[in-house]
Amino acid sequence: MLALAVCGTGALASTPPIASPPAAQASPLLPLTAPEVLKHVRRSVEWYRDLTAVEQTSLQGIDPLARGQLQAQALLAVRLAFEFGKAAEDILGREAQAETQAQTQTQGARQAPGAAGGVKAGGGTAPPAAAPTLPAQLARTSANLATQQTTLTSELAAADARLHGTRGAHARATLAKQRAGIAAALQLLQQIQSNLDQLRRFQESAIAGQGKPPKGLRAQLAALERSVPELSAGSGPRAGAAAGTMGAAQPSFAGHAASAALPKSNSINFQPEGAGIVPLIGQWYALHRNRVQLQGAIDDTTALAGELTATRSRVLASARRLLGSGVAAIAAGSPAQLASERATLEAASGQLRELSSVILPLSEQALTVSSAQMTLEDWRNTLAAQQSSVARYLGIRIGILLAWIAAVLLVAEVWRRMTFRYLADARRRRPFLMLRRVLLGLALILVILFNLVSQVGSIATYAGLLTAGLAVAMQNVILAIVAYFFLIGRYGVRVGDRVTISGVTGRVVDISLLRIYLMELSGGDLHSTGRMVVLSNAVLFQPTALFKQIPGAEYLWHSVTLTVIATADVEKVYGTLESAANRVYDTYRAAIERQHELAQRFIEFETAAPAPEVRVRLTDAGLECSVRYPVVAEKSARIDQQMLDALRKAIEGDEQLKLVASGGMALKSADS
DSSP, X not given: OHHHHHHHHHHHHTOOOOOOOOOOOOOSSSOXXXXXXXXXXXXXXXXXXXXXXHHTSOOTTXXXXXXXXXXXXXXXXXXHHHHHHHHHHHHHHHHHHHHHHHHHHHHHHHHSTTTTTTBOTTSSBOOOOOOOOHHHHHHHHHHHHHHHHHHHHHHXXXXXXXXXXXXXXXXXXXXXXXXXHHHHHXXXXXXXXXXXXXXXXXXXXXXXXXXXXXOSHHHHHHHHHHTOHHHHHTOOOHHHHHHHHHSSOOTTTHHHHHHHHHHHHXXXXXXXXXXXHHHHHHHHHHHHHHHHHHHHHHHHHHHHHHHHHHHHHHHHHHHHHHHHHHHHHHHHOOXXXXXXXHHHHHHHHHXXXXXXXXXXXXXXXXXXXXXXXXXXXXXXXXXXXXXXXXXHHHHHHHHHHHHHHHHHHHHHHHHHHXXXXXXXXXXXXXXXXXXXXXXXXXHHHHHHHHHHOSOHHHHHHHHHHHHHHHHHHTHHHHHHHHHHHHHTSTTSOOTTOEEEETTEEEEEEEEOSSEEEEXXXXXXXXXXXXXXEEEEGGGGGSSSOEEEOOTTOOEEEEEEEEEEOTTSOHHHHHHHHHHHHHHHHTTTHHHHHHHHHHHHTTOSSOXXXXXXXXXEEEOSSSEEEEEEEEEEGGGHHHHHHHHHHXXXXXXXXXXXXXXXXXXXXXXXXXOO
């Protein structure tokens, strides 16, 4: 037995290489070839993967149960495709094996007369018998080793029984040696069996495609089946899976798919009636993209259904031919003929059962694919309705936006017309037009913003926080902008005005939204220094005052102070000084009064016309007299000189009026 085992394993080393299989052709029973069967199964797997990608897409309005049902239908269709492939492979494999055995028997019958000498009758050498393939040799050797292992196990048990019943030492030693030999032989057989198992696994892995492409329909089907892990995860009974496609899905895989798809379905809760234009456009394009993807899956499903129909029609045609011939034989034959053709009829029944194992998976797969197609079409209709609703609300939103913009522009135009109609003064009209432009811009921004976005509350919160931060960071800029509207008000500042701001006197050159530009003036006659002073409008809110010349009043106030002896008559001093000042003032009175009339237009109450004023008060040094009089800015120096000469002559002409030596006369310019 040991020699046989060793010879059996040694024969494996001289195994000839595997011959390439012949070209695939349809069997007499099944009108399909192995490549056609493999193509259909592979096509079903690709369809399942594409459908899984569609099912995982986030679609609003799709019921989670519908997602789980679609996943169950797709998985059941793939499972039925593999059942069809395995059943077809069984038929093709049995017919190929029967054909090989028939060829082997025919060759053996032809070689029988010259088998002893290995020479044909014609004197030539007989061709050798076809060498068995490696899987067949492994199977035959494994069977022989199993038989030998069973025999050795029985002999070992018998040796143990004899050794247990023997009492003599010599006999027990002999039996122990025999038992040790049998045990060694059994151990060797087990080691050989282990080596054969490793060799068989290596051969199966090579066929299955580990390291090289799989060979044979069975190996290729196994490789495809391993590429779909869901099949092994959901290995429930096929009847339960079929029932799941009609109603309650099989819990082993459909429930898992539904629970996995549930978060995807609830992840989107889009409400078009409260959405803005930008989210509506994004949702419309997303729905359009999903519809295109869904339409591709529907077209793919339709193509697969057409292929299923064509394949099933070919197999059904073969079954009809077989069934027709059997029915005809039964109808035409007598009981004796039926008894004689019993083997033929039983063979036909077996062939029908084999074809049924192929037809039933195809039919169930066609029904499942049809159900999946109906589900996809329902989804497409749902997406079409959603896209139509989004488009309708998008049109409404755009219409509302255009209506609001038209209303804002209409109000702005009415504002402009009323401003030009009721405000003839350009100075008073300017702030209203500026305010109109600011409010128009803000209104358009708010209208567009509130119509483009959806989450108005979030935007308002964000805008509030942003505004607070900007108010702190840009407080000087904001103050300058606010001060601008105060500066251009009714009693505000305009170009050409003479103002004093923060101790700087100048003439206004320009007023912008943030700054005011002054041409600096200096000296008693307020001549230009040639420098431009740029100040922020925010200086208006500083504690220092803003001095502004009244519009139209370009005159200045000067004063002359002198001290006379205390014994002089006050009334006489007053009259003398006032008469002298009025004589000088009369030379330019018309220019001052004209400017006063221009200034009166900007003041709502009546004011006295400017004229020289004399004030007298008693001091320790004597009577201090102050003569205050208006002067034209361009002629202030000449007027001051005339006023001093007139006052001096008036004092010197009266003997009772004498100047105090320590007081004298003093002139103060720009005393406004």
